[in-house]
Amino acid sequence: MSTEGRGGPSPTRVLLASLVGTAVEFYDFYIYATAASLVFGPLFFPAASPSAQLLAAYGSFGIAFLARPLGSIVFGHYGDRVGRKSTLVASLLLMGGSTVLIGVLPTYDSIGWLAPLALCLLRFGQGFGLGGEWGGAVLLAVENAPASHRARYGMFPQIGAPVGFIAANGLFLLLGAFLTPAQFQAWGWRLPFLGSAVLVLLGLWVRLKLTETPAFAKAMEEAPPPAVPLAEVVRAYPRQTVGGPSPPSSASPCSISPLPSRWAMAPPPWAMAAPPSWACNWAPSCFWPWASSSPAGGRMSLPPAAC
Template identity: 65%
Template sequence: MSSPPVSTAGPQLGQQQRTARIIFASFIGTAIEFYDFYVYATAAALVIGPVFFPHGSATAQALSAFVTFGIAFVARPIGSFLFGHFGDRIGRKSTLVASLLVMGVSTTLIGFVPGYDSIGSLAPILLCVLRFGQGIGLGGEWGGAALLATENAPAGKRGWFGMFPQLGPSVGFLASNGLFFGLALSLSDEQFRSWGWRVPFIVSAVLVALGLYVRLKIAETPAFRAAIERRERVRVPVATLLARFWWPTLLGALAMVVCYTLFYISTVFSLSYGVSSLHFTRQGFLGMLCVAVVFMALATPLSAWASDRFGRKPVLIVGILAAFASGFAMEPLLGSGSMPLVQLFLIIELFLMGVTFAPMGALLPELFPTNVRYTGAGVSYNLGGILGASVAPYIAQLLAAHGGLAWVGGYVSVAALVSLFGVLCMRETRDTRLM
């Protein structure tokens, strides 16, 4: 008597559910990361200066606000060293939970800090402390999310799996920008400046709770479990990284510069410039950014698929060269003050951000062995943030004031050349095995 056939539907369904959970857990953290960061970036462009630095001219207020914006980028490599140590020593899962908690608490508390008119100079001090804490948490977020996706990816699809953390910026941007857009439509300028800008910070607590719930249900990655079994963990991952893998760390950071510069010049600086100098309404410019970021979301899976098909380097080189050329379009498009041309500029820049950012989810983890991968990927990513994002709005504000938009466009082109050097010097990593 023959035995009944064994159904494979149950195991297959279980594997599909685990894969979906992993993908969502890697995506949700970076979505919250960019939501939190762009909430602050938008507030810095619109209200942080008058609320926390009310003395001085409008330009001085904007520069002070952009300085606080840069503080978190200085903190992020520190966070990547800290969380990277534990991510490479005790595991990806628990470290990702801790980094998300630190990030979420800091962001939410910013929404409750009184302004300068209420508590004087203590207000900007508290703001800077929480902004630093936000950067510490964010420093441990991206590397772990990228590893969660790529270390669970099947052969030949690491770029595609690594794309899901890279979709986080588009969704986080749309969520934060959409919320600010709604507030701009429903509140007066006085209401928005008084309390409305705080709402997106406080809403972050809900998103973080969702992210924690998902991440507590995932398992450790196969690559890290294998490293434990082979007893390959190192005592101080950052020491090993700096002693043996400083060159790929530096190249990874240089490759990231163009992504950050494209994003924060085309959003934070352009928003500030568009409202203050081109006299667009706040809600009008936020609406144009919402349209443009859809093109960034469309470019992300396209670029990730191409990086699996053709390799990481060819896709990045094409995207970076296009970004270099886009710098020359800033003055004629953004400077025109024409809504269709400004919209075109924003679409071009954010589309190219998606093209250059998508392969990084696989590329940076592929540069490092398992025992320092969390630290290495995170440090490269966040050092790139210091070089490409922390000072970008500040420098762009100075360049625009002294030389006009052509100088800001030149800054974008120079950032592209920096990344091109980094990509040309690194090896192709598409066929690297993550063991």
């Protein structure tokens, strides 16, 4: 049933906002992985060997995984105190701004060591913004869901991740098909970063039409927010806090993100085989949340966690 008649956004709008915003932010996140695999080494990290350049570029890629937990803590704090909508808009702007600035960043040949330093700072901004996006988008979906459909609503941000993944690598695949290697290294790699501005505006257009979630509005009516929400979570739910961020789920993006990025620019059949492999992420992302609404409930999360 639509909630717009009661002054709130419709379920369709809520799910679209959580999916589109997450897809845009993961697109921004993964175009960096692709560019790091292909061009960032020689452009920003001059070294004696191509292998050292590639390792330096991958090192800058990894900075975001250090920033993401910090972003989740900071944006989570203000999301519980100020509101979900404001923090989601801020995370989208931070991610989008960092991405567009990477697209206009001078290389090492132009400004020397300031180029890799600025690149690493902007990559930190990407990770910080994505850290705030993930938890906020899930809350946006789940807190607008009926009690029996929370897992199903919560799957939409997860679906946004492979959408961004496919869009990012697919765009680089097209650029590789239509540009010469010299054109791609000179200016073509910048186009996906600059194009992020359009996608961020789309995400903002969707999210600015939302209101605060019913759960947050009710909590604000009942009592003021705690001074340090994270401390309350750790005190009240210590087991869930420790068990939630499992090492396999946290480590997998570090290993899988750059690999298809290099395959995307390889000759067929690799280039044609990579997109279906990314699309396979959708099946479990849809099945397990749907199955968790069965009488088995939370036990349905054990098989995918074991995998």
